[in-house]
Amino acid sequence: MSGTLSQGSSPARLTLWEEENFQGRRCELMSECSSILELSGFRRVRSVKVESGAWVGFEYPDFQGQQFILEKGDYPRSTAWSGSSGYRTDQLLSFRPLLCANHSDSRVTLYEGENFQGCKFELSDDYPSLPAMGWASKDVGSLKVTSGAWVGYQYPGFRGYQYVLEQDRHSGEFRKYSEFGTQAHTNQLQSIRRVQH
Amino acid sequence: MSGTLSQGSSPARLTLWEEENFQGRRCELMSECSSILELSGFRRVRSVKVESGAWVGFEYPDFQGQQFILEKGDYPRSTAWSGSSGYRTDQLLSFRPLLCANHSDSRVTLYEGENFQGCKFELSDDYPSLPAMGWASKDVGSLKVTSGAWVGYQYPGFRGYQYVLEQDRHSGEFRKYSEFGTQAHTNQLQSIRRVQH
Numbered sequence: 001m002s003g004t005l006s007q008g009s010s011p012a013r014l015t016l017w018e019e020e021n022f023q024g025r026r027c028e029l030m031s032e033c034s035s036i037l038e039l040s041g042f043r044r045v046r047s048v049k050v051e052s053g054a055w056v057g058f059e060y061p062d063f064q065g066q067q068f069i070l071e072k073g074d075y076p077r078s079t080a081w082s083g084s085s086g087y088r089t090d091q092l093l094s095f096r097p098l099l100c101a102n103h104s105d106s107r108v109t110l111y112e113g114e115n116f117q118g119c120k121f122e123l124s125d126d127y128p129s130l131p132a133m134g135w136a137s138k139d140v141g142s143l144k145v146t147s148g149a150w151v152g153y154q155y156p157g158f159r160g161y162q163y164v165l166e167q168d169r170h171s172g173e174f175r176k177y178s179e180f181g182t183q184a185h186t187n188q189l190q191s192i193r194r195v196q197h
Numbered sequence: 198m199s200g201t202l203s204q205g206s207s208p209a210r211l212t213l214w215e216e217e218n219f220q221g222r223r224c225e226l227m228s229e230c231s232s233i234l235e236l237s238g239f240r241r242v243r244s245v246k247v248e249s250g251a252w253v254g255f256e257y258p259d260f261q262g263q264q265f266i267l268e269k270g271d272y273p274r275s276t277a278w279s280g281s282s283g284y285r286t287d288q289l290l291s292f293r294p295l296l297c298a299n300h301s302d303s304r305v306t307l308y309e310g311e312n313f314q315g316c317k318f319e320l321s322d323d324y325p326s327l328p329a330m331g332w333a334s335k336d337v338g339s340l341k342v343t344s345g346a347w348v349g350y351q352y353p354g355f356r357g358y359q360y361v362l363e364q365d366r367h368s369g370e371f372r373k374y375s376e377f378g379t380q381a382h383t384n385q386l387q388s389i390r391r392v393q394h
Contacts, residue, residue: 050353054329071326073353073387074335080352083280126323128393129268132251138271155277156247156270158355190270193390196326 012053012097014070018042020077022049032096035061045092048075054098054149054197056164057081061093067164068092069151071196083159098149100168101195106148108165108192113141114176126193129156140189145172149195152180156190163189209250209294211267215239217274219246229293232258242289245272251295251346251394253361254278258290264361265289266348268393280356295346297365298394303345305362305389310338311373323390326353337386342369346392349377353387360386 011030018024018040027040036045038061048057050072059065068081075081078090110130112118118141127133130140140152145167154160163180166172174180177187208227215221215237224237233242235258245254247269256262265278272278275287307327309315315338324330327337337349342364351357360377363369371377374384 050326069325069354071353072329073326074328075352079280080356081354083276083354083356126390128266128390129247129270131271132269132393155272156268157266157278157280159277159280193323193325196324196329 010052012055012099013051014053014055014095015049015051016040016045016092016095017047018044020046022047022074022076029095032063032094034063034094036093036095037061044090046090047077048081048092049073050075054101054195055095056098057092058094059091063094063096065091065093067162069098069162069164069195070095098164098166098195100147100149100166101197102148103194103196106150106194107146108148108150109144109146110135110140110189110192111142111144112137116142116144116173116175123192128158128191128193130190130192131156138190139177139187141177141187142173142175144174150192151195152189152192154186154188154190158191158193160188160190161186164195207249209252209296210248211250211252211292212246212248213237213239213242213289213292214244215241217243219244219271219273226292229260229291231260231291233290233292234258241287243287244274245278245289246270247272251298251392252292253295254289255291256288260291260293262288262290264359266295266359266361266392267292295361295363295392295394297344297346297363298392299345300391300393303347303391304343305345305347306341306343307332307337307386307389308339308341309334313339313341313370313372320389325355325388325390327387327389328353335387336374336384338374338384339370339372341371347389348392349386349389351383351385351387355388355390357385357387358383361392 055070152163349360
């Protein structure tokens with residue numbers, strides 16, 4: 001965990017606290033951290049402020065488990081970053097900066113089937129409801145991110161499990177739903193949006 | 198509760214079930230309903246499918262309490278529409294269609310102070326992070342919706358309390374945070390997005 005990662009003029013920076021509402025001991029990150037409890041000596045993370053950049057937080061160490069997108073702003077309690085996933089969790093044990101977000105130029109293509117087969121749809125905007133856009137299935141079989149970073153969600157309105165999809169990981173190619181993330185028990189994807197840096 | 202309301206080619210339609218996963222008794226709505234338990238005889242609502250249009254669901258009858266935006270798609274359990282608000286609720290007891298959504302032409306102006314005073318910012322896109330956009334405060338004092346419908350959220354990433362803001366209600370003008378909604382205990386607003394019909 002060394003050095004800084006920057007996009008635009010500011011290095012990525014995130015602060016986290018052991019208690020809610022930014023109380024108790026604090027720890028600042030400027031690069032990825034595979035185990036925050038080891039690094040900080042905390043028992044848990046209860047609040048977060050993202051000062052700059054966009055980050056991905058993970059339920060478990062080593063970037064495993066559910067993913068939670070963390071854009072700039074204040075997260076005074078776990079519900080602020082988790083919303084409600086398929087099952088309740090308030091753990092946030094590893095973090096990494098997300099480097100390729102580009103809110104004004106993001107593109108992703110969704111495919112009905114695995115391995116980029118079947119009907120496809122290229123998106124460059126946010127869709128809180130893929131069904132309302134005309135995507136007939138409740139699933140996405142595979143997808144390609146050609147620019148920027150996206151978050152897909154299990155339910156409409158950006159709710160449920162989050163799948164963080166970056167152009168600079170996996171070469172932007174996700175051939176089947178098991179590549180969306182380690183917690184992907186389902187390929188149900190009903191909303192999707194761009195990440196904002 | 199009579200008649201149908203339409204936008205574009207399809208009348209607004211929503212189905213709700215007494216149990217999760219679309220099980221048990223069901224009830225279909227095509228217009229507003231101020232008390233779903235009275236109408237349906239159900240003890241509660243545990244799952245929803247929006248077949249067409251966009252709707253607003255409310256925690257209490259008579260369109261009171263927390264607001265939950267419901268765009269087209271499947272909501273198999275309460276966490277699918279509520280995410281996590283400031284406090285846990287799984288009640289959804291009144292509903293109305295939202296008629297003025299226009300995903301491709303939505304405009305809102307945010308003001309730092311009440312009564313449209315202070316710094317302002319006109320938006321026509323979604324912002325999962327108003328801080329990242331340059332909005333310095335964690336609050337919004339007042340706002341004007343000039344077209345479409347928007348949802349403001351307490352936390353970044355479209356999390357926390359939801360404030361549904363429509364051009365055709367209040368003449369699109371919300372002069373102070375108590376006008377954002379009946380449950381607005383705070384004017385903290387860190388993300389905002391367009392509603393999709």
